[in-house]
Amino acid sequence: MKRFILVCAFVAALGAYGFAQQSTAFAEKPALVTAIGQSADFEMIKVLLNRAKVPYTADPLVKAEKLDGSAKTLVLVVGASSKGLGAAGISAEAELVRTQALLKKAKELKLSIIVMHVGGAARRGAMSDTFIKPCMEAASYAIVVASGDEDGLFTELAAKAKISLAKVDRISSAGAPLAAAFK
Amino acid sequence: MSTRSSFTALAAVLLLFSLGIQSPAAQDLHGRYLINHDYRPSEGLSRTGWLSDYYPGLLGTPGDSKVYYFEGDKPGGTLFVGGGTHANEIAGIMAAVLLIENLKVETGRVIVVPNMNNSAIGNQEREPELPAYTTRGPSWISITTSSGVRYFKYGSRATNKAHQGIADPSGGYVHPDSSEAPLAGWEFRNLNRAYPGRTDSGLTQKIAYAVMQLLIKEKVDVAFDYHEADAGGRLANMMVANPKNIETAAGALFDLELDYGLSLKLEPSNMEFRGLSHREWGAGTEAEAFLTETPNPAMVADAPPDADVVNDPENPLGSRVAKHLYATAAVVRIFSDGHPDKAIQFSGLPGYQDLAGNGLGPYLK
Numbered sequence A: 001m002k003r004f005i006l007v008c009a010f011v012a013a014l015g016a017y018g019f020a021q022q023s024t025a026f027a028e029k030p031a032l033v034t035a036i037g038q039s040a041d042f043e044m045i046k047v048l049l050n051r052a053k054v055p056y057t058a059d060p061l062v063k064a065e066k067l068d069g070s071a072k073t074l075v076l077v078v079g080a081s082s083k084g085l086g087a088a089g090i091s092a093e094a095e096l097v098r099t100q101a102l103l104k105k106a107k108e109l110k111l112s113i114i115v116m117h118v119g120g121a122a123r124r125g126a127m128s129d130t131f132i133k134p135c136m137e138a139a140s141y142a143i144v145v146a147s148g149d150e151d152g153l154f155t156e157l158a159a160k161a162k163i164s165l166a167k168v169d170r171i172s173s174a175g176a177p178l179a180a181a182f183k
Numbered sequence B: 001m002s003t004r005s006s007f008t009a010l011a012a013v014l015l016l017f018s019l020g021i022q023s024p025a026a027q028d029l030h031g032r033y034l035i036n037h038d039y040r041p042s043e044g045l046s047r048t049g050w051l052s053d054y055y056p057g058l059l060g061t062p063g064d065s066k067v068y069y070f071e072g073d074k075p076g077g078t079l080f081v082g083g084g085t086h087a088n089e090i091a092g093i094m095a096a097v098l099l100i101e102n103l104k105v106e107t108g109r110v111i112v113v114p115n116m117n118n119s120a121i122g123n124q125e126r127e128p129e130l131p132a133y134t135t136r137g138p139s140w141i142s143i144t145t146s147s148g149v150r151y152f153k154y155g156s157r158a159t160n161k162a163h164q165g166i167a168d169p170s171g172g173y174v175h176p177d178s179s180e181a182p183l184a185g186w187e188f189r190n191l192n193r194a195y196p197g198r199t200d201s202g203l204t205q206k207i208a209y210a211v212m213q214l215l216i217k218e219k220v221d222v223a224f225d226y227h228e229a230d231a232g233g234r235l236a237n238m239m240v241a242n243p244k245n246i247e248t249a250a251g252a253l254f255d256l257e258l259d260y261g262l263s264l265k266l267e268p269s270n271m272e273f274r275g276l277s278h279r280e281w282g283a284g285t286e287a288e289a290f291l292t293e294t295p296n297p298a299m300v301a302d303a304p305p306d307a308d309v310v311n312d313p314e315n316p317l318g319s320r321v322a323k324h325l326y327a328t329a330a331v332v333r334i335f336s337d338g339h340p341d342k343a344i345q346f347s348g349l350p351g352y353q354d355l356a357g358n359g360l361g362p363y364l365k
Helices: A003-018 A039-049 A082-088 A090-110 A126-138 A153-161 A173-182 B001-022 B090-100 B185-189 B205-218 B243-260 B277-284 B318-336 B351-360
Strands: A033-037 A057-058 A073-078 A112-117 A141-145 A164-168 B045-050 B065-069 B074-082 B104-113 B138-146 B148-153 B223-229 B238-241 B265-268 B288-297 B345-347
Touching: A033 A039, A033 A090, A039 A057, A039 A073, A039 A112, A039 A173, A039 B243, A039 B265, A073 A090, A082 A090, A082 B265, A090 A126, A112 A126, A112 A173, A126 A153, A126 B104, A141 A153, A141 A173, A153 A164, A164 A173, A173 B243, B074 B090, B074 B205, B074 B318, B074 B345, B090 B104, B090 B148, B090 B223, B090 B288, B090 B318, B104 B205, B205 B277, B223 B277, B223 B318, B238 B243, B243 B265, B243 B277, B243 B288, B243 B318, B243 B351, B277 B288, B288 B318, B318 B351
Parallel strands: A033 A057, A033 A073, A073 A112, A112 A141, A141 A164, B074 B104, B074 B223, B223 B288, B238 B265
Antiparallel strands: B045 B065, B065 B104, B104 B345, B138 B148, B238 B288
8 A cells, every 4th residue: 555655656746747847758768877977876777767667778887989879868877986986997087088078979969868966965076066067068957866956056057057957855756757758 | 788788789699690691601512602692583483503504613613603594484585684793783783683583484584693793792892903983882782672671792893802813914904805905904803804704814704704605505695784884974874785786776775765765875895895795795606795884873983982872862773773674675575576486575574663663672572
């Protein structure tokens, strides 16, 4: 019964986000999801996409040259993890270069870009912000856990980029606006 | 002697008698240390064994520790739960104890070792070389249950120096398979830097070896190592998963949020940092390997010496134990859905909110 209520709440929230945050589903399928900053939040977004039944491929280190137009939407899971960067064998500087090249290629291919920041306040700071800014400038839509926007950075960047920003209270609530963004 | 002083003397005698009974030195005929294992299993217990069953070199040493087996009527997978890798991280021990005293397995098996480092649990040395948070805390905690007040040992992060058999390396500890810079010498006695263990080294390394042999011999499918970290720190409220099973962890964390409003952070094992359970169990056995961290108020850097590790208002012990157990249950559910032939089903746990709100007392014998 509890799960049924939660599913109903999920569906209701999905509808609410569809109208309040992003009035129409705009993102084409399939998606390509990558980690900008190599945090484990990437794994959480894969679960969200699975549960929303959005077809996708996932590559935390995908490079611009791999974008060939087969994926129609780029999902960027943004947030730096020094541990994750270390484990992936990539420096923060090289990760930024990869990100900028990805964004440039995505623009050329006219891909939709969805920025997801779901790590909250713990996934902010100088290194994360370095990745957040270029991603938000290029984004079509952003979904953030509200505690990551306590200083208003995402709100400000979304306003500058003239994109919709969905703020959710926790990561499990990010599934509704993400699912609603896909046609 | 007045009535009051007689009563005081009697109480003192009873206390001494009680402490005498509970001396960590109490051993069985094989020299196995018994009193750290005053746990009262549920009727679902199938049998008990010892870590020395997997590495006889542990027999008669303070590193030997009791293993509890719960087997269901239907075949399935095997879950392993370890508490007390760091014996000052009491929620890990008590989560394992609560399992032992309540568990009923319907499908598959559950194997529990509540005192992974049995030497550390009796180690009350306040070693100056160890950071204060690793040994701060009471010697015992007490919990009122339906059978009266029960006492549980609160230990140290490290194996007792006197038990290790080899002195801490003066140049610092380097895991034999690591190319990283040396850690502090006392880390030689840290069980969670010792996996996969060795038989030609200190007691800590032998314990690690026995645990690895258990995981391999028992064909464990899902393995949990329960820990605690400083409340408010980066590690607190986290699940660490071996990269090979991080998707299982991610799915479980969503379910925890949806079902209980419990948010845990997720982190993959750093495969370059050797010796940790989630890293080595995942790489060296078939098991999907996980580690959970709950917030222990005594482990905060500037915590007072008398920090209340049981009734802390922000992070009471019941809440921390509930996090470990329900994180495990969520992982097991995701694993079982994906591996129907290795399903693990168990019951008997108190409700999440009940345990978090009422504490452990009503659920211990």
